[in-house]
Amino acid sequence: MSKPTILTGLRANNELHLGNYLGAMLPMVDMAKQKTGEYRFNFFVPDLHSFTTPIDHGQLYEQALDNIRAYIAAGLPVGVEDIHVYRQSFIRAHSEMTWILSCFSYFGEMSRMTQFKDKGGGSDSVSVGLFSYPILMAADILLYDAKYVPVGDDQTQHLEFTRDIAERMNSRFGNLFELPLPVKKQHEFFGKDQGLRIRDLVDPTKKMSKSDETGKGVLFLRDAPDVIRKKIMGATTDSLESVSYDHDKQPGVSNLLDILTLLGGSKDDFIGHKQYGPLKNEVADRVVDLIENFQARLGEVDDVDILQKVEVSEEAMSQIADSKLFMVQEALGLRK
Secondary structure (H helix, E strand, C coil): CCCCEEEEECCCCCCCEHHHHHHHHHHHHHHHHHHECCEEEEEEECCCHHHHCCCCHHHHHHHHHHHHHHHHHCCCCCCCCCEEEEEHHHCCHHHHHHHHHHCCCCHHHHHCCHHHHHHHCCCCCCCHHHHHHHHHHHHHHHCCCEEECCCCHHHHHHHHHHHHHHHHHHHHHCCCCCCCCCHHHHHHHHCCCCCCCCECCCCCCCECCCCCCCCCCCCECCCCHHHHHHHHHCCCCCCCCCCCCCCCCCHHHHHHHHHHHHCCCCHHHCCCCCCCHHHHHHHHHHHHHHHHHHHHHHHCCCHHHHHHHHHHHHHHHHHHHHHHHHHHHHHCCCCC
């Protein structure tokens, strides 16, 4: 019996930031270290997803490799047989399966996707790719019969759609796909911090985002220590003059407390303080230490080793994905 698959990916648009690192990368790297042998881990770079919104296409290829470098610097044990690292666009079955699934998906389903409404903003010039990219995400998952997929709040609809389209295809054409677990079960499997979102330092009502145009409230993993410290010391707080953990009344202060806790500090050391400076200083010290250590490890990553691992993984994943694609093509009458 094959091992169940855990699949995760980070888009290759723009630089990675502290929220990506603490909320997505480190938890998955830790899980890979602990559970290799029990599961197959697919760490992929969804580079086809990257240009559903505007990006610098001249940087895309290198940014995809940068994501992989970051995973390795975060401690991903790439020498393990059950850990696969690959680029989405190098597995042709992703695109072919997406077209097939799109022909059995409904316009109404895509129209109800909250993320499309948020990013599209009702513009007539929004790309069709942004509208339909949940179908590509479904292909990413279903090609490998991935049972476990860590999803944040902004991706829950997409996972539910993946289950819906898989059930629809299975009902009509036979048992083609294994369904990923429902959102609740995913959260139980990955733990209570699943879907963690660090907030923007300037506007703590929104999550820290790679696509932020100013970058003033984003702690990028390649930022210099003095830049990191300046951003944290300038983080938006409030005029209440008392540190408390309340995301509604004090979102900026609460965001700083969340970061502190994630980096091994204690909220209790600052709750009730009348000044915000000591909290900011402590958070800045811890973030600078974390990112300096990460940058040092990143500088030690060997690009030759990366490309060798990626090429081996992409060959192995192509075989799995092509086999699933052929099964579907056969069921639909395209192959014999």
